[in-house]
Amino acid sequence: MSQAEIGLIGLGVMGANLALNIAEKGNRIAVFNRTVETTRKFHADAGELKSRIVPCETIEEFVAAIRPPRPIIIMIKAGESVDQQMEALKPHLASGDIMIDAGNANFRDTMRRFDSLKDTGLTFIGMGVSGGEEGARHGPSIMVGGTEESYARVEEVLTSIAAKYDGEPCVAWLGENGAGHFVKTIHNGIEYADMQMIAEIYGILRDGLRMTAEEIGEVFGTWNRGRLNSYLIEITEKVLKATDPLTGKPMVDMILDKAGQKGTGKWSAIEAQTMGVPATGIEAAVAARSISSMKEERETAEKILGLPSVGEFQVADKAAFITDLENALLAAKIGAYAQGFAVMSAASKEFGWSLPMPTIARIxxxxxxxxxxxxxxxxxxxxxxxxAANLIVTPAFAALVKETDGALRRIVSAAVLGGLPVPALASALGYFDSYRRGRGTANVIQAQRDFFGAHGFDRVDGADSHHGPWGSGLNG
Structure with a gap:
């Protein structure tokens, strides 16, 4: 029997779905799971795909089943478990073999693992996989970081399983070591911002306009047929229209308002801060999730502080207001994407990746x-x-920002005056207003810094005098 083209360790939901996708696209795959019974059940349940799946019950059997140089996908919980699995694999591998971490890894861990294999003959790929369980099974977007040589070994398999857009596979090699996982991290950061902005618009419709979940779902459905067409808008309509089978009420009204997070959004915000690139939409979204988790504190605070005494939310023309909401969301989303791409551009320079921005958008x-x-x-x-220094200064997006800026300003103003929290939408407006203003207010900050710490400043006239006449004897 011929050897497998690729191997996969970890038959949890994501790993199992990815393995089935690989097999379904005509590739022979060896699979291994620490729990032997899981491997056996996976193979037994694979139906007509069983013939392309090689179930293995030991590491030795698993490695032997794969055609050299052996690409092995590790699909287990991120962190120390990956390091342990790599150590378990190493004694059984040969020169040229490739270990592939396809989980949501911190790109700095990926860089460390890549470097740790230098001079061993082995190599490492950090592979970002986006699309959730459904994407893993039927076609994800795949972001690869590693050597070009190692990517060449797996390119045919990855191309076959990736999602297709107009026939073009959504997979690309993006650079060495941590490039793929970094791009996936920023993808998730943008995802956090996008979801938070949608939630804030939902809040305005629910608490401002007093619309039902079904009615709000109709609004999102209409928007999904226009310029906001996207997966997240599409599923927002679906979740808002779903009915709870236990109570008959809207499902969304029965869900506790505490958002979970697994770390990638936080990593995005941290890396943006580390590189000095503003990513205010991502930061606002991460903070909003953290506040959402403080359910008991929020309930206590409401009893002590009450809600803002702002009176009834007044809208003169409901249809026009909803159109403003649509355009405001579009503007804010543009801001979040622009920030994400700016962070990737800075990382590309810092780590020498030469990240291809058009390719990232394409995949x-x-x-x-x-x-x-x-x-x-x-x-x-x-x-x-x-x-381009930033997406929003390219001709097409500059025009879009100018077109939608007024709507975002009106919606943020209405929400603030109505006492409705819109941290991500407001952050987008603040970002646009700060980025477009040639003469800002940081001159006062520089003066303060020089006053208390003699940090110096540059002058607008270029004169060779870098301290102010503040006097002496100051501490800071």
Whole structure:
């Protein structure tokens, strides 16, 4: 019997779905799970795909079943478990073999693992996989970081299983070591911002306009047929229209308002801060999830402080207001994507990856969670202006920002005056207003810094005098 083209360790939901996807696309795959019974059941339940799946009950049997150089996908919980699995594999591998971490790893761990294999003959791929369980099974967006040689070994398999957009596979090699996992991290950061902005718009419709979940679902359904067309808008309509089988009430009304997070959004915000690149939408979204988790504290605070005494939420023209909401969400989403791409651009320079921005936008058009209609426009914008400092100064997106800026300003104003929290939407407005203002207010900060710490400043006239006449004897 012929050897498998690739191997996979870890038959949890994501690993099992990815393995079935690989087999379904005509690739022979060896699988291994620490619990032998899980491997046996997976193979038994694989139906017509069983013939392309090689179930293995020992590491030795598993490694022997794969054609050299052996690419082995590790699909287990991120962190120390991956390091332990790598150590268990190493004694059984030969020169040229490739270990592939396809989990949500911190890219710095990926870089460390990549470096640890230098001079061993083995190599490592950090592979971001987006699309959740459904994407893993039927076609994810795949972001690869590693050597070009190692990518060449797995390219055919990955191309076959990736999501397709107009026939083009949503997979690409993005650079060495941690490039793939970094791009996946920023993808998730944008995802956090996008979801938070949608939730804030939902809050305005629910608490401001007093609309029902079904009615709000209709609004999102209409928007999904326009410029906001995207996976997240699509599923928002579906979740808002779903009925709880236990109570008959809208399902969303029965869900506790505490959002979970697994760390990738926080990593995005941390890396943006580390590189000095503003990613205010991501930061606001991470903070909002953290506040949401403080359910008991929020309930106590409401009893002590009460809600803002702002009176009834007044809207003169409901249809026009909802149109403003649509345009405000579009503007805010543009801000979040622009920030995410700016962070990736800075990381590309810092780590020497040469991240291809048009390619990243292209492989996000299908399969991934943030797939949306305007990723085509982002692809086009970066193709025409690959060295643009920021997405929002490219001609197409500058025009979009100018068109939707007024709506975002009106919606944020209405929400603030109505006492409704919109941290992510407001962060987008603040970002646009700060980024577009040639003369800001940091001159006062520089003066303060020089006053208390003699840190110095640059002058607008270029004169060779870098301290102010503040006097002496100051501490700071």
């Amino acid at each position: 996000w058009r299908a399969g991934c969670i943030i797939r949306s209609q305007f990723l085509d426009e982002i692809t086009s914008a970066f193709t025409k202006a690959p060295d």
